[in-house]
Amino acid sequence: MSDLSGVGSELQQDFFALFGLPRRFGIEMERLEQAYLDRQSQVHPDRHAHRSDSEKRIAMQWATRVNEAYRTLCKPMARARYMLELAGKDVGAETNTVMAPEFLMEQMEWREAVEEARIGADLTELEQLHRRLSVHAREVNEELARQLDGDPGDLDGASDTVRRLMFIEKLQQDIDDAIDALED
Numbered sequence: 011m012s013d014l015s016g017v018g019s020e021l022q023q024d025f026f027a028l029f030g031l032p033r034r035f036g037i038e039m040e041r042l043e044q045a046y047l048d049r050q051s052q053v054h055p056d057r058h059a060h061r062s063d064s065e066k067r068i069a070m071q072w073a074t075r076v077n078e079a080y081r082t083l084c085k086p087m088a089r090a091r092y093m094l095e096l097a098g099k100d101v102g103a104e105t106n107t108v109m110a111p112e113f114l115m116e117q118m119e120w121r122e123a124v125e126e127a128r129i130g131a132d133l134t135e136l137e138q139l140h141r142r143l144s145v146h147a148r149e150v151n152e153e154l155a156r157q158l159d160g161d162p163g164d165l166d167g168a169s170d171t172v173r174r175l176m177f178i179e180k181l182q183q184d185i186d187d188a189i190d191a192l193e194d
Contacts (some may be wrong), residue, residue: 025079035158130189
């Protein structure tokens with residue numbers, strides 16, 4: 011990236027193309043990390059400090075775009091939402107609150123267990139709940155990979171799964187907060 015001319019169209023590439031990765035949910039994290047480091051070293055604003063103001067601005071836009079792409083692709087839920095967005099599918103996280111009754115019941119049971127452990131100051135139980143939920147989240151991510159990477163993909167199913175994953179991640183954060191409060 012020693013020449014910054016003509017990068018406008020490259021800035022419009024999707025995040026996968028930006029890093030030279032196939033548009034898949036199941037990406038190799040090591041490959042993403044290496045592609046990010048390569049791109050970041052090319053576009054870092056300090057490398058272009060000697061250039062004109064417009065070239066510095068372009069380098070800053072590139073650096074911002076590379077950072078945004080990396081943050082999106084390195085997190086499974088963000089990556090899934092981005093893939094659905096690219097496919098023209100709105101997850102409807104803010105508007106579609108319809109969830110399977112079984113899932114909602116499961117969430118209530120998880121929340122009750124977390125609340126009981128928090129009230130009882132049971133750090134061991136909270137840590138165990140966190141481990142169990144992590145296993146469950148891994149299973150949901152595997153389901154999401156099948157939905158997004160399958161042929162044909164199941165965008166409606168993936169959209170529902172992303173909304174489920176949002177609940178799970180929120181619950182994991184609640185458990186982490188409860189653990190932190192007990193450890194302080």
